[in-house]
Amino acid sequence: MRNLLNFLLKYNNIIVFLILEGIAFYWLTNGNTYHNSKMVKTMQGITRRMEGRITNAKNYLSLREVNLQLAEENSALRNRLEQFNHADAPGFDSVNDTTAGRQYIFTAARVTNNSVNKQKNYFTISKGSLQGVEPDMAVTDGNNAVGMVVACSRNFSVAISLLNLDFRLSARLKSSGHFGSLTWDGRSPRYAILNEIPQHISVSEGDTIETTAFSAVFPEGIGIGRVSGIKKSGSDFYRITVELFADFRQLQYVTVIGNLKREEQLELESQYQ
Amino acid sequence: MINTILKYGLISVVLILLQILVLNNIQFSGYVNPYVYIMIILILPSLTPSWLILLIAFFTGLVIDLFFGSPGMHASATLIAGFARPFVLRIIAPRDGYDPGSSLSMASYGFRWFVIYATTIVLIHHTSLFFIEVFRFTDFFRTILRIILSSIFTLAFILLIEYYRKGR
Numbered sequence: 151m152r153n154l155l156n157f158l159l160k161y162n163n164i165i166v167f168l169i170l171e172g173i174a175f176y177w178l179t180n181g182n183t184y185h186n187s188k189m190v191k192t193m194q195g196i197t198r199r200m201e202g203r204i205t206n207a208k209n210y211l212s213l214r215e216v217n218l219q220l221a222e223e224n225s226a227l228r229n230r231l232e233q234f235n236h237a238d239a240p241g242f243d244s245v246n247d248t249t250a251g252r253q254y255i256f257t258a259a260r261v262t263n264n265s266v267n268k269q270k271n272y273f274t275i276s277k278g279s280l281q282g283v284e285p286d287m288a289v290t291d292g293n294n295a296v297g298m299v300v301a302c303s304r305n306f307s308v309a310i311s312l313l314n315l316d317f318r319l320s321a322r323l324k325s326s327g328h329f330g331s332l333t334w335d336g337r338s339p340r341y342a343i344l345n346e347i348p349q350h351i352s353v354s355e356g357d358t359i360e361t362t363a364f365s366a367v368f369p370e371g372i373g374i375g376r377v378s379g380i381k382k383s384g385s386d387f388y389r390i391t392v393e394l395f396a397d398f399r400q401l402q403y404v405t406v407i408g409n410l411k412r413e414e415q416l417e418l419e420s421q422y423q
Numbered sequence: 424m425i426n427t428i429l430k431y432g433l434i435s436v437v438l439i440l441l442q443i444l445v446l447n448n449i450q451f452s453g454y455v456n457p458y459v460y461i462m463i464i465l466i467l468p469s470l471t472p473s474w475l476i477l478l479i480a481f482f483t484g485l486v487i488d489l490f491f492g493s494p495g496m497h498a499s500a501t502l503i504a505g506f507a508r509p510f511v512l513r514i515i516a517p518r519d520g521y522d523p524g525s526s527l528s529m530a531s532y533g534f535r536w537f538v539i540y541a542t543t544i545v546l547i548h549h550t551s552l553f554f555i556e557v558f559r560f561t562d563f564f565r566t567i568l569r570i571i572l573s574s575i576f577t578l579a580f581i582l583l584i585e586y587y588r589k590g591r
Contacts, residue, residue: 163473167506170481171499177488178495178555197490204444263492267456269557272492336562 198262198274198306205262209402216402223292254369255408257281262306266339266398271311273297275404278305288368288407294395295319295361295372296404307406313339313398320365321374321392324358326351332359332374332392339398342375344390351388353380359392366412427468435463435483443490446580454569457576458497460487461548462584464505465541466528469521473509480505493556500552507547515539529582530589541581542574549574 158165209216259281263274277283279302289297289309297309297317310317313334321344322329330346344359357377361368379391409415442460449457463483467476484498491497512521517532529537549570557566 163477163506163509166474166477167502170477171502171506174481174484174495174499174502176495178499180494265491268493336557337565 201263201274202276205260209260212400212402215400219292253409253411255282255410257283257406257408259283259307259404259406261401261404264311264398264401266311266313269315269336271313271398272300272308273311273401275299275307275309275406276305277406278302278307280304282408283307283406284408286367286412287409288372290368290372290405290407291396291401292403292405293373295368295374296396296398296401298367299406309404311398312342312394312396319368319374320362321359322362323347323351323353324360324371329362329364330387330390340394341378342392342394344377344392345387347388347390349382349386349388353377353388353390355380359390366409366415369407369409431463431467434466438463439483439486442487447491454572455576456569456573457580458487458549458552458573459577459580459584461501461504461545461577462581464501464508464548465544465581466526468523468526469512470523473506476505476508477502496552496555500548500555503551504544504548508544511540511543511547515543528588529585537585538578538582541578541585545574545577545581546570549577 257277259275259277261273262276265271265273275283275289283299283302285299285301287299288295289299295312297311297314299307299309301308312319312332315334315336317334319332320329321332328347328351330344332342332344334342347353355377359374359377361370361372361374363370373395375392375394375396377390378393381389381391383389438460442458446457446459449455460483464476464480467479480501481498484501487497487501488494512527515536517536521527522531525531527537527540532540553566553570553573
């Protein structure tokens, strides 16, 4: 007994260190798998209110830029509306069913927490399950893909950012329609990598990269970025560097896009895969 | 005694606030992320028992983790730095040993000693932190580059704060 006590006294530093380090690593491994970002959300619940205030102040300072962006979007939508007005109106139209013929629903949200300097970045948005946001909905900054919702609380959602080593996105060349898979290599928040485009296809710098509807998350044709560098890797594929359209460093308002027909598509596909 | 605790408590709060409100928002490429809060571990008096250093290190890391949303990363890295501190202090001890009353500052032990001490601890902390963050050894040299660049900036901030403390 005395020996044991002596032992404990002699090595108390190492024992305290190992116990605390054990707790920290348990926390680390538990909290860092893809789907456990729910846990991140719980822990952030404590600091959320404070971050909300900081974000408020930041938003106020950049109202001018946001205004400009909204004005541009408005004008684009007006143009769009004009096209519809001139098209021949169909004869009878039921107004009761608001979802008839619709596949996608849109809602705007504010970004309350965001990071770009980690290897696995997530951001938090200010709408949750009460506002109809669900996991697996797409997130854009208005025009361009920025991420995907992974977890929702009642009033907040956590989305995995495109700037995350775990995130993969099906993307295609706008010009030819050939598709590949877009990932981030963890280097710069301005660039991502498009793989799996075979080398016999002609690609040139400046080509637009956009989303496909294959994963039933993003609608087809949402912008991602433009080709800024093409390298032939050892295999038969290109390694294309994509300059992202979205500026992740000043992400403030996002549009969340839900796919009303996603479950139908996945259910049908699951019978054959 | 009470005075010392109050003083270090105040410094800790200021450093954590500086980290959360200012330094976390510096997004100067993905390579430079200064983590100045490690200074809390750096300047504790030399008499502090090791177990207390470990506890302080753990809770500092915990608070930073809560604000970062990075579970366990900063807690484990700061713990490693706190655990290494007594060994580092023993290796670079000045000829007359440590004065039990004074804090481990530039004012007490000189510029050269403080730079060696701070560099060692910051490198230990940043190395553990960045490797725990990526959790893989591919892109080894890029992680090393991130460690070196971030350490330089962290040290610059620490020396600035230290000069300010010395001047008063």
